Amino acid sequence: MDSQSNSGDLRTFIADLEAIGQLRRINGADWNLEVGAITEVVSDSEGPALLFDEIKSYPKGFRILTNGFRTHDRFGVALGFGPGIHGLELLQKWRDRLKDMKPLAPLVVASGPIFENSIVGDDIDVLTFPAPKWHDEDGGRYIGTGCCVVTTDPEAQTTNLGTYRCMVQGRDQISIKMNKGKHGRMAMEKYHAQGKPCPVAVVLGTEPLVFLSSVLSLSPHQEEYHIAGALRREPLEVVKTPIYGLPVPARAEIVLEGEIPPFTPGSLPKEGPFGEWPGYYADTTTGEVPLMHIKAIYYRNNPVLLGMPPMKPPNHYLSLPLGCASLWEQLDAAGVPGVTGVWSFVYGGVVGPFVVISIKQAYQGHSRQTLAAAVGTRAGAYGGKFVVVVDEDVDVTNIHDVIWAMSTRCDPSDMVDIIRGVWTSPADPAIPPSRRNMAPGQTTLRHGYTMDRVLIDACRPYSWIDEFPRVNCFPQQFKDEIARKWSL
Ligand SMILES: Cc1cc2nc3c(=O)[nH]c(=O)nc-3n(C[C@H](O)[C@H](O)[C@H](O)COP(=O)(O)O)c2cc1C
Ligand SMILES: [Mn+2]
Structure with missing residues (x-):
């Protein structure tokens, strides 16, 4: 069976998981450590994907999906192969898909569900969404784990997507941990070298194949939206963000739009620590995590945050070592x-x-x-x-x-x-x-x-x-x- 999950949004993936009996709904959990702990306990036993709703202090409908890719059945659905293919066979299928990939440019459309709601000006508050504190020693609430950070190169005009963790720093500020050498950071450095702020959009929840393109190690000239088009075998529909004109998926769940002003290392707030994929809070680099100033927030009705908290192996947010x-x-x-x-x-x-x-x-x-x-x-x-x-x-x-x-x-x-x-x-x-x-x-x-x-x-x-x-x-x-x- 070919799955429907590459239809442009995260909620179709959720519906596909429910259809194969691999989704559990959990109501009433606290964003403060409970969402993270429930995720870890269920992941320990390779249990179902989890859709959290009615999160403590949040209105019904502001949801979080975790453990989405935790088993090979679900990863198969995310990759568009359907469930039932496991281990090396699944890795081989993925490898074959990468081999015969023909990049497809995204299709710019006039509007999309992402603009159903928007917040601008003084009303901006990134904690409108139930960003979890995932692990007890995390330095803050991480709204961005299963996210895609969108930047454009000021010279080549190419668009990059990268998954870089995002920690809440204030109502309209988040740290984006683009490590040195990552493509998003390289684009940012070019803007800063010209003395300009770097426009950025953070997509919090999108179709699995778009997220996976954002995670893959691609070369700088490979544009993630084109790779996503290749993997889904159909161009992805994108809309331009109103302020900076950055392309974002038309059916994304939540998008933060803003900029990263030039900075000196000493002026940056502390980021982390954060429980990381090797199973520790190890990365203590300081003074180099850029700060985004949020100028607008867009979201769909009943938005879903895609949560990908790193956990101690063998708990992996991706069940397949891509x-x-x-x-x-x-x-x-x-x-x-x-x-x-x-x-x-x-x-x-x-x-x-x-x-x-x-x-x-x-x-x-x-x-x-x-x-x-x-x-x-x-x-x-x-x-x-x-x-x-x-x-x-x-x-x-x-x-x-x-x-x-x-x-x-x-x-x-x-x-x-x-x-x-x-x-x-x-x-x-x-x-x-x-x-x-x-x-x-x-x-x-x-x-x-x-x-x-x-x-x-x-x-x-x-x-x-x-x-x-x-x-x-x-x-x-x-x-x-x-x-x-x-x-x-
Ligand atoms: C859940 C998750 C979190 C990640 N967090 C970071 C991060 O905080 N910083 C980073 O530089 N890379 C992080 N990565 C790895 C990057 O997403 C990956 O290297 C990607 O290829 C970067 O895109 P780029 O090559 O276009 O820069 C993360 C990956 C995943 C799956
Ligand atoms: Mn890239």
Whole structure:
């Protein structure tokens, strides 16, 4: 079944989830930690998606969706494949979709449901919406987690979407944590270099494929709206925001429109800490999170905030490690043959610090080539730590199978290597304070962020592969026959 969720809004996705019995409605929860705690408890058991309504101190109809993509069934619906496809098969389908993608420009339309309500001037209050405080040590209420931050490049006139967390700082101010090097930040820096404020629109709740385009690691010339068009196989309808003319989805739930004025690091308010995807409050960079001044708010009747709170793994807001599809692609492009699977276990939008690759070994040195290439590719370089290569009989999506292979096929002094000082993410909690903080009196970071890589070859050694002890497990086909014969 092809799902309807790419019809232009988030509420169609919600209806699709309800239709397959994967939505639970919760009324009366408090935005202050309760929404976050309920989300985490239900995520722990891979329970349903949650639609919160009648949130404490808020009128009925101001809703939040969480755990939307927490299972492969729901992720399949979000990707437009429908439920019932799991694990590597789902990742393969996503990879195939990325391969045959033909970018489609969005269609600008005159109006849309997003303009059903608007707030301007002194009435602006971003807490019109039930922004949760997700975890107890979060530095504030995060209205933007499942959001898309829209900017245009002042030179190329291209539009970028990026998902960057947004913390409420006042009635008409939010911090937008665009990390250095991210496309939204690069556009902002160009405006600031001309002494101008950077126009920005923050979309809080939109169709899954638009949100996913905003999360994907794309190159600067790939415009997320065009990629969304490719993934949904139909141009996305957008409207221009009244003040700055930024394109936003016509059927978005909530849009904040405003600007980021030029700033000096010392003038910026504190942002965070925030519970992050590796499972810690680690990123303590200060003085670099831009501040948005909100000039107008638009929202649909009964708006839905898309909540994507990071949680301690194996709770992931995305149940599929999407970055593994990119890594797989790049291993192919690097000329590594025989890759049969790529998976990771602690991840965000990137593959993260524990990546497993399976190969059908074809020659001596094939497994080490795979490891070296994985560390060097764009998708594998950022934020990695342990990279494991296993034989194709090992199920890379099953951590028990992976640990069994590491425990039984790896001879550490011959088969484990360390590469030091590779590019990483500030979200890695193992970066010591001395490598993360500013020098006293300075306003820029002393060091960039790096982390070592451990390359683990857990393949049967190729030089004596034929003599490697046999596995004492019946073949699956035989087990299936026995199960049928004995009604097991
Ligand atoms: C829920 C969620 C939260 C994220 N938060 C941030 C963030 O606060 N800052 C950031 O730089 N990237 C964040 N990311 C990753 C970016 O969305 C991702 O790198 C994206 O490719 C950025 O778009 P860009 O390449 O156009 O800059 C987040 C991703 C997700 C899924
Ligand atoms: Mn981009």
